Amino acid sequence: MRRGIAILGSTGSIGKQAIEVIQLHPDRFFVTALTAHKNAALLFEQVRALRPRLAALTGNDQPVDIPADLSFCEFRFGPHALEEVAQEAEGQDVLAAVVGVAGLKAVMAARTAGKRVLLANKETLVAGGEMVMNACPPGTLLPVDSEHSAIFQCLQGAGPNKYEQILLTASGGPFRTWDKERIRTATVEQALGHPTWNMGAKITIDSASMFNKALEIIEAKWLFNARPEQIQVVVHPQSIVHSAVKFADGAVIAQLGAPDMKVPILYAMSYPDRLPTGGRELDLFQVGTLTFERPDPEKFPAIRMAYDALRQGGAACCVLNAANEEACYAFLAGKIPFGRIPEIVAAALERHASLPARSLDDIDRADALARETAKNMIKQENS
Ligand code: NDP
Ligand code: MG
Numbered sequence: 453m454r455r456g457i458a459i460l461g462s463t464g465s466i467g468k469q470a471i472e473v474i475q476l477h478p479d480r481f482f483v484t485a486l487t488a489h490k491n492a493a494l495l496f497e498q499v500r501a502l503r504p505r506l507a508a509l510t511g512n513d514q515p516v517d518i519p520a521d522l523s524f525c526e527f528r529f530g531p532h533a534l535e536e537v538a539q540e541a542e543g544q545d546v547l548a549a550v551v552g553v554a555g556l557k558a559v560m561a562a563r564t565a566g567k568r569v570l571l572a573n574k575e576t577l578v579a580g581g582e583m584v585m586n587a588c589p590p591g592t593l594l595p596v597d598s599e600h601s602a603i604f605q606c607l608q609g610a611g612p613n614k615y616e617q618i619l620l621t622a623s624g625g626p627f628r629t630w631d632k633e634r635i636r637t638a639t640v641e642q643a644l645g646h647p648t649w650n651m652g653a654k655i656t657i658d659s660a661s662m663f664n665k666a667l668e669i670i671e672a673k674w675l676f677n678a679r680p681e682q683i684q685v686v687v688h689p690q691s692i693v694h695s696a697v698k699f700a701d702g703a704v705i706a707q708l709g710a711p712d713m714k715v716p717i718l719y720a721m722s723y724p725d726r727l728p729t730g731g732r733e734l735d736l737f738q739v740g741t742l743t744f745e746r747p748d749p750e751k752f753p754a755i756r757m758a759y760d761a762l763r764q765g766g767a768a769c770c771v772l773n774a775a776n777e778e779a780c781y782a783f784l785a786g787k788i789p790f791g792r793i794p795e796i797v798a799a800a801l802e803r804h805a806s807l808p809a810r811s812l813d814d815i816d817r818a819d820a821l822a823r824e825t826a827k828n829m830i831k832q833e834n835s
């Protein structure tokens with residue numbers, strides 16, 4: 453049976469790669485719906501090529517002119533269109549590949565409609581972890597994030613054995629070898645220069661600050677029902693080991709591969725089957741050496757903040773995520789130095805971490821308060 457897939461965020465880095473793997477396997481998958489935020493030109497091109505029945509431009513409140521040859525597709529507009537598409541698209545699967553907490557309501561809507569969610573959009577799970585997991589019985593939420601896909605793949609061989617520890621690998625980003633003072637004043641261009649992965653702007657900045665790994669610690673907690681102390685971050689600059697799990701007998705099972713998001717994207721779509729991705733293969737002889745280091749908590753306070761937020765529970769992780777989103781975009785806009793990002797997140801956590809996160813309303817409130825604190829700090833910086 454061909455699986456119908458709705459792609460939320462089809463014009464982004466993950467969305468475009470998802471389309472490429474779908475086009476490689478037309479006998480297995482077809483696209484039921486596509487969404488972009490602002491990039492109408494690329495969305496139109498994708499609709500023309502893939503012929504979904506439903507599409508949305510979520511960043512446009514007003515309808516825009518649709519090219520005459522796309523009349524077979526119904527277009528929706530505005531932020532609510534993301535949830536509408538998640539709920540109403542035909543087919544079994546929704547690939548959540550938008551960036552930021554904007555994906556949360558759409559993921560919940562997809563589950564209300566009984567769709568399987570393929571999750572790249574980690575911010576959704578960070579902000580709404582407990583609520584999202586309650587809506588996702590086993591098999592209805594598959595990870596796309598490469599580390600979490602790796603852990604999921606390693607656990608396929610575990611039988612009834614529960615793992616003891618998750619070894620969550622991290623490239624360390626472009627500032628791994630820099631000292632703390634130099635990191636503080638890093639430029640946007642330097643922060644966007646990721647050594648091993650080519651990704652959207654927000655996750656690239658998050659990788660440089662290691663807030664990406666902070667978000668991934670929280671994501672791993674929810675996906676694999678882990679206690680915080682069971683998750684160990686391992687810096688591995690080559691990005692070949694995508695993560696590993698350790699069992700009671702000391703055995704460690706890891707998943708290795710070339711750094712290529714098409715592998716985890718396609719695995720989520722085709723699970724439990726494995727299909728060719730058209731990407732380059734791992735050549736261990738060419739890689740030669742794999743190295744592993746402990747993360748430096750002084751240079752990258754984000755990691756510690758994630759553990760603290762997890763232990764605190766409630767809306768702490770939601771607050772961490774919201775403040776980080778604001779700080780990340782303020783840095784990209786040249787409004788704050790790089791070193792302010794963790795300080796802004798810490799200030800938001802200090803003020804709002806004890807809020808509850810039982811419902812979407814709770815999460816909306818914590819998210820809004822964290823953003824307000826972050827925005828005030830950013831404004832002061834520029835006054
Ligand atoms: P991109 O910035 O490349 O793409 C984001 C997509 O979401 C685009 O289609 C964009 O539309 C759309 N979008 C942006 N803002 C909104 C919004 N407010 N509401 C609805 N749609 C929006 O991001 P990535 O593809 O890099 O990342 C997507 C998600 O996947 C993130 O959560 C990221 O953390 C995660 N991820 C990404 C990886 C990667 O390799 N890129 C790896 C692992 C996880 P438009 O183009 O019109 O702006
Ligand atoms: Mg990742």
